[in-house]
Amino acid sequence: MxxxxxxxxxxxxxxxxxxxxxxxxxxxxxxxxxxxxxxxxxxxxxxxxxxxxxxxxxxxxxxxxxxxxxxxxxxxxxxxxxxxxxxxxxxxxxxxxxxxxxxxxxxxxxxxxxxxxxxxxxxxxxxxxxxxxxxxxxxxxxxxKPLGYDLKSSNAINDAVGEIFAEEQIYRIDHYLGKEPVQNLLALRFGNVLFEPLWRREWVESIQITIAEELGVEARGDFYDNTGALRDMVQNHLLQLLSIVAMEPPHSMDSDSVRDEKLRVLRALKPIDPRDIGKVAVRGQYHAGVIRGSAVPAYATEPGVKQDSNTETFVAVKVEIENWRWAGVPFFLRTGKRLADRVAEIVVNFRAVPHSALGASALRGGANRLVIRLQPNETIRLYCLAKQPGEGMNLASVHLDLAFDRFFREGQMEAYQRLLLDVINGRLALFVRRDEQEAAWRWVEPILNEWATANKPPKPYAAGTWGPAAASAMLAQHGTCWLEEEN
The missing domain is CATH 3.40.50.720 (NAD(P)-binding Rossmann-like Domain)
Incomplete structure (x- = not known):
C-alpha cells in the first residue's frame, strides 16, 4: 500500500x-x-x-x-x-x-x-x-460518528455538509469496516467457491453479531447519557457488519459496487412493527457488579449520568432480511457496556446434517459454525465434527484456524491505519455512503421512538455478566443461544 x-x-x-x-x-x-x-x-x-x-x-x-x-x-x-x-x-x-x-x-x-x-x-x-x-x-x-441523533438530524448535517463538499469528498468513518477479519470475510466469501453455496438460508440456521465491552462510559457520561447503545453502536457498527455479512457478491471491489450491495441489504431489513418491539428488542442498563475481581459502579452513579436515567447501555435485537438469500434466517445483534468480556465477533451457525448415521452428536448444529473474531485477537475459525481417537465412533468439535501470523510475515494493520491511508489515497469502499446511513437510521427509528414514548426503564443487569436474561430468552424462543452460553 x-x-x-x-x-x-x-x-x-x-x-x-x-x-x-x-x-x-x-x-x-x-x-x-x-x-x-x-x-x-x-x-x-x-x-x-x-x-x-x-x-x-x-x-x-x-x-x-x-x-x-x-x-x-x-x-x-x-x-x-x-x-x-x-x-x-x-x-x-x-x-x-x-x-x-x-x-x-x-x-x-x-x-x-x-x-x-x-x-x-x-x-x-x-x-x-x-x-x-x-x-x-x-x-x-x-x-x-455519531452523525446526528436521529434520521432528521442526520439528514440536516448531511444536507449542510453536502452543500459544501461533494459526496465523493465525504468519508463517513466506521472503524469496524477497516478491521482485518472483516476484510478477510470478503476474501473468504468472494475469493473461494467453498462458502458461496452455503451462504444462504438453506444452510444457515442463524447469525449472531456481538460487540461487547468491559468498560463503562468512563469520562463520556454526558455524551453517552444523551446517546445510548442503540445510537452509539447498533445504527452504525452493527448494521454495517450485518450488511457486509449478508451482501450479494459485487461485480468488483470498487467503492460504489461494494456500497451498492450493502445498501440493498439495509433496504431489505424487515421493518419492525412498534407493537412487536418488546419481542424482538431488549434494552438493558448495568447496575453495580464485579469485573475481573474489581467492583464497578452502576451506570446511574457514573459521572455525568442522570440518577434517574433510562438510557440503555445494552441492546439485543433480532433482525430479518426480506430477500431470497436470507428469508427466514434470524440475525441477532448484541452490544453492551460492562459485560463479562471485551469481544467483537460474527458467528455463522450452519444447520445440522438432516440425518446422521454417526449418532446424535452429528446432529448438533453448533459444531458446524464459522466464528469471525474481530477483537481482542483477530481470528477466523471454522468449527466442524471429527472422530475422537480411540475405540468407537465418538465425535468431537474441532476447528480450522486462519492464523494470520503463520501465513503472513507482515504484521496486521490496525483499522484506523488502513482507513486513514484509504482517505489519503482516495479509496471510498470502506466508508459509509449517505444513502446507507439514511437506510440504517430509518430502520432504527421505530425502536428509538417506541422506547422514548413507552418511558419504561431498561432491564437491569449486573456489571460483569452478559446482559439481561431477556436477551437469552429471545434466542431461546428460536431454539438457539448465544455462543458463550453454549460453551
Missing amino acids: QTDSSFTFVLFGGTGDLSMRKILPALYEAHRAGGMLADSGKIVAVARHIADRAAYIDWVNEHVKPHVSKNGVDETAWASFLDRIEFVKIDLGNPEDFTLLRDALSGRPGIRVFYLATGPSLFVPICRALASVGLNENSRIVLE
Missing part, C-alpha cells in the same frame, strides 16, 4: 481522546512502516488551548506515545514522525480564525484531508468556516 501522493492531514480536535489514542498512533505506524506516507506529507493539528507547536509536541509525547507500538517505540521513527507535525491554534467557534489555517496551508502540494475528531455539533460550523476561506476545494472531509 505504498503511495507517492503528497498530502496535508488537518486534524480538528487535535488534543482529544480519539486523536491521542487512535488517529495519531495510526499515522505513526504508517510512517514507521516506510513507504505508506509520502515523504512530503504533513500533519497539521488544530486546537485552541495549546499555545504553540512546541507545547503541542510536548502534549503528543505525553499522551500519544503510550498508545503506539505494542513492541515499543522506535525513537528514530518517532522523532521523524514528530517532524511531520505542525500546529495551528484556532477557536472553532470563531470563523475568522480559519484564515490562520488557510495561510498555514497556502501553497502546499497534494490533497488536503480534514479529519473532524470533534462532536457532531461542530461538523457544520467547521465545514462552513472551511468554505468561507476557500478550503473546500481539492480536499476530503472525514466525519466521525
